[in-house]
Each structure stands twice: as structure tokens, then as C-alpha cells.
Amino acid sequence: MSAAAGLGWATRATRETVSGLPREFWWLWTSTLVNRLGGFVATFMALYLTMERGYSASYAGLVAALHGLGGVVSSLGAGVMTDRFGRRPTMLAAQLSTAVSVAVLGFMVHPVAIAAVAFLVGMASNASRPAVQAMIADIVPAKDRVRAFSLNYWAINLGFAVSSAGAGFVAEYSYLAGFVGEAAMTLICAVVVFLKVPESRPQKAAAARSAAGVPSDDGVRLTTVLRDGRFMGVVGLSFVIALIFQQGYVGLPVAMGADGFSSSDFGTAIAVNGVLIVVLQIPVTRFIRSRDPRRLLIASSLLAGYGFGLTAFAGSVGLYALTICVWTVAEIINAPVQNGLVVQLSPAHGRGRYQGMYTLSWSAAALVAPLMSGVVIDHFGAGWLWGTCALLGTAAAFGYWLLMRDLPTGAEDGAEVAAESIAAPRATDAPAAPPAVEQAG
Template sequence: MLSRLTHLLRYDGYFSPMAWVLAALLFINRLSSMVKLFMALYLRQELGLAIETVGWLLSAYGAGLLIGSMAGGLLSDHVPTARLTAALFFLSVWTLIALGLVTQVPLLAGLLLFSGTLDGAIRTLHQRLIMEYCQPAQRARAQSLSRVARNLGMAVAGVAGGVLAQTDFRWVFFVSAAMTALALLWFVRSTWHRPVLIADPVPENAAGPGVPYRDKPFLWLLAAAVLLGIAFDTVYSTLGNYLREYYHLSTEAIGWQFGLNALLVVLLQIPLSHWGERWGLRRQLIAGSVLLACGLGMLPFGSGLFYACLSTVIWTLGEAFFMPPMNVLVMQHAQAGKSGQYFGLFFMSWSASALLSPVLGGQLYGHFGGHSVWLVSAALALLAIPLMYRATRSA
């Protein structure tokens, strides 16, 4: 097992060199994700805002993700992807610094909206970069490696963010800005003058008719992504405050939950994706949804650090199962036509969860208590299963 995993991680073996470059970019950039992980706690504890207000502010970030996801996809059809990505990283640096200095609610809402727009566009453009710089046979593997890099960065960010927040919440923003600047320098050095190797090939067996609005399996996938995204995003919008108020965990212990999630993905994602090449997309998606529902739905029925960790392990396995197959499906459809529109629509649908989940979670939390959030999230994850079945009928 260990020797097999070592072979998969060889620079010149299972993954292409450009896949490693893009994964390194994500790792550096994801160190700045500590802002997202601890934003709810910052707004609630440091600024003393009501839980409903926190939900509305986080939904502003979600609205930005929604806008940026589609805008990034559309712009990538007309502007060189590398140039556009570098510009967005540059703007992100200054936005993170501003978030650490501003305390007025209206200004925070505007900054969170803009920050979400930048993050949504960068996320969409990363998929476009994989399309442009990796051979078709390597793209699914590049997805897996990018997820490992992303979660490894988040593991470090979760632990470091917990320590920084314990000292001063504003250090979370300033250190995140520094990491984003480092990611910008790495990206410019690695890809700025690199020619595009693959420019949107159209294979004969590509899925879909080439226009996303007439691609029925793709539309079912979008619907499933919205439900799964709403269920999953409660981890970021609600879990921190819930574990603090119901489980009485410290900010460092909460940070370790996010770190545990990321470390498990780092350890398990590549083997699971490699085996999944034989399992089929549908079974991975369904298994992931069930595990996500179980992991989140069990939270109201226990207490203590061990039980919280067990929940994290279960919903993390669900995430590791359903995330890569969804991106692979989008790539299969995008190869048939306008890649920017396919990527933009998918990430816009996924980002809708970051808009809807904080509001829904905040209202449920405020009116019915924290337990209700996880029961509803589990139900949404299960409701996504029949939609995934329809989305994968042709696959």
C-alpha cells in the first residue's frame, strides 16, 4: 500500500509536472483560507454581532462567490487565463488586509461581497488552468492532486488560524494576505510565460451537446450541487459557533476539527480517487452523500471532543467521495463546448450554497436552536441522491 502510494506521488510518474505546479499554487493560496474558517467566530466574538447578522454577512461572501464563479468562467473565454488569475490574486491581497481593519457592518458586507467575487473567479479559473495546461488523460489526476494540496493548505490554515485567533483575530487576516502575495509570486514565476499546451479539445465521445443550458444531465448535476453545497457549507458557516456553544470547545479545538478534516483528505484523497477510476462516478457520489448526511446528522445526538472528531471523520469521508467525481463530470461536459460557461455555471451553482447556507443556517439556529441545522443539512444531502442518479445516467 505504501509503495503504491509512493509511486502515485512521484513527480515524473502518475502526475504531470504542470499538475504539481498548480497544486503548489493551491497549497500556498489555501493557507489564506483561515479567514473563511474563522470569519464566523470573528464576527460573533470579536465584533459581538448577533448570529442572524453573522449569517447575513457570510451570505454576502456567498453572493460574491456566485457572481465571481460565473464571471470568471465567462471572462476566461476572452482573456488569457494566466493574466486574469494573477490580477485576481493581487486584488485579493489588499482585500484581506482591508477585512482585518474594517469593523463597520456595511463596509464589511461590501468587502465580503468583493472577496467572495475574487475567490469564486479564482476557483473557476483553476479548473480552466487544468484544462489548458494538462493533457486530457491527466486532468482527473490533476484534480485529485489539487484537492490534496488544497486540503493540506487548509489543515495548516486551520491549526495556524486557531493559534492566531487565540492571540488576536486580526493576525488571521494579515497572515492570510501575506500567503496570498506569496501565491501570486509563485504563479507568476511558474506559469506567466508558459504557453498553453491544450486549448479546449473537443473529443468525439465528449458528454453533452456543447451548450450547457440544453445539456439535461448537466442541469441535473447543477441541481444536485446546490443541495449538496448547502448541506456541506454549514461546516464553514455554522460549525464553529455550534461547537463553541453546544460542545463548549475552545477556538484551538475548533481549529483542530478543520485541520483533521483537511489532513484526512490529504491522506485518503489520492487512493480513493485512484480506486474510484474502477468504481464508477455514480457509486462514489451516492456514497459521499450518505456519509455526509450521517456525519452532519449525528452532531445533535452526542457531545465532547471525541464525538465531534468522529463526526468530522465521517463527513470528511463523504466529502472525499463526492467532490472529485463532480468536477470530473463537469470536465467531461465542458470538453464538448464552451468550457468557460460550463465551469462558470457549475461553480455558480455550488457557490449558491455559500449564499443560501449561512442565511438558512442562521435562521434555523436563531429560531429552532443549533441542532436543527444539522438535521436539515442531513436531509438535503440525502435529497441530492436522486438528482445525482439522473445526472450520471449517461456516464
């Protein structure tokens, strides 16, 4: 293929991937990109606490755990707010709270104050995710949702890749500037949402249920979500998959350090993850959008598990990077497809609560993964950790096969209604609301 032909193919592929999505989605996508471009705290908190403030690695780990715990706490509450008060108010409240708490964190000195504010930052920064995901589902037609979630995921990783490099230079100048910069970017994100992103909560669903005498907000409670066996199965499998992927950031650097590699070696290897996502997300999205989601989720689970499993045989930076390539492909496939499945199983009037429960699975994995990797590596060795990842990936693949054997595959609105009836045990006999025409992580 000539260079001109290759460029023409890439141009057509990009056009087909990005065309046809609502204008509101692109404003939401822009806010996601801006938000991730300002990322600083999650990337440099450990270095800030140990190098700038002089605290121990154990204290830095405690603060990171409290930051993650804040995300766990806010997941379900933000989901309820998303359904009850709307997607847009929840996003604005979360973004404004994040901006204030991040700026305050930069000025904290006392260890108790730092830990407390880090917990609040974790709560605030995680609270927008259910609202964003629910809004994407609201404003994007069913047939385009996997593509939309994939593009949103691409924006997250593009922003992260750029911000990680830029924030490194900022940190050399002033860590405080990094905190203030993230606060400013989050405020810009809130302004974009306020000016350009309208509320998308399905109103017809609320009106229909109100006319039928259903309780005031939407008829879906957290207990409804917990009783939804198929959806909670997806949440459980999501936790397993997230537990595997988290090892790339908690288990892998420890294992490479134990093998005598430096932090720069780890940085070089893990950079492959971000580069591949930015380069491959759009062409892979084009490839998977008409594929069977069952097979995609099973294949991505196996790739994730055995990609990490192969790490047991890595002995050089190049081989570590090669294993990262394998599980990065799994990540690229799994993220948008699994998001699409969550939407398919969520009733339109309860998307916030369903997305909140789904977000909780990733937040819980972020808490458990460091403990898991530390215990396994300390007591059995890194090889056992990578073998465990392979077993978890296999179990997740089998779980997806079981859960999705009789799930309708259509992406049309009629299939969405059918999925709604599967997903949510109704609290009343009120008729199901019509699906809405269909959000930064």
C-alpha cells in the same frame, strides 16, 4: 504487515498517485498550496469583527454573507473571462485583486467600509476558481483528471490545516498581520502563476470555430450552459451536496453549543475533518481512480447525508467526531469525482463558463446553508436539521443515478468527445473541436 512493508506500500502508493502528471500541473498545485497557506480572512473574520472591532455577532454574520455573495456574483463573470481572455490572465487578475482587497480590508474601521470591502474580497478570491479548474482540465490527460483534482483538493486542505493553526497564533499577536500576511501569500501565488504557468486555453477550438464563421470568442454562451439539461442537473445536485457539507461549519457548531459543548470542543471535533483529508486523500484517490464514477457519486451522497443524519444521536465530542469521520470520507470521494464529471460534460472551448456555473452552486450553498440551519434549529430543533441532511443525501444519490444512467464511462479522449456532444447544445453546425490535452480553488 511489518512496519517496513507498510512503509514500502505507502511509498509505492504515493509514487503511483503523483507520478505522470505534467510539470505545469505541479506549479499550479504549488500556487494552490501557497494560496491556502495564507488563508486568514475566511477563518478568522468573525472573531476579528466581534473580538477585535467589538461588533455584534449579527453584523459579523452580515459581513460573512456579503463575502459569500461576492463569490456568487463573481462565479459566472470569472467563467466568461476564463473562456474569453484565458485561464492565466483571469487567475492573475483575481489573485492581484485579492491581495489588494485583503490588505485594504485590514485597515478598514467603519462598518459600511468593512462590509463593502468584504464583498470585494469575496468576489476577488472566488474569481480564480473557474480558471484553475479549467486549466487542470486543459493540461491533464483525461485518464488522470480525477487523480489531479484529488491532489489539488488535498493541497487546499493541507494548506488550510496548516494556515488555521498558524493564523491562530498570528491573530493573538496582530489581526492586521494576518491580513497583510494573506495578501503577501496571494501575491507570491500570482508570481508563481506568472513565471511558471503557461496559458492553456485550447487554441485549436477557437481557430476551428472562427474558420466556420462562429461568433468571435468560442460559440458557447451562458445561455448554452443553462440549456444543457444534464449539466444543470449536475449543478443542482452539487448545490444539494454543498448544502449538506456546509452544515459542518454552520449548523454543527450551533447544535453543539446548544448541547452545552464549548467552542474548543467543536474545534477538536472538526479538526478530524482536516486531518482525515490530509491523511486519506492520497490512498483513497488510488482506490477510486478506476472505479465507476456513478457508484462513487451515489455512495458519497449517501455517506454525506447519513453521516450528518447520525449527528442526531451524538452526545459526546467523541461521537460527534465519529460522525464527522463518516461525512469526511464522503467529501474525499465526492470532490474529485464530481470535478471530473463536470469536466467530462464541458466542451473544451467552454470550460470556463461551465466551471463558473459549477462554482456558483457552491457559492450559493454557502449563502443558503446558514439560513437553512438557523431556521430549522430555531423552529424545530437540531434533530430535524440532521434528518433533513439525510433526506437531501438520499435525494442527491437518486438524482445522480437518474442523470448518469446512460453516460459513457470511458476516460479516453474519444469518450470525452462523446461527452462533449452530450453536454453542449451547439449554437451552430460547426464541427466539434478536438479535445485539448488537459487547474486552486
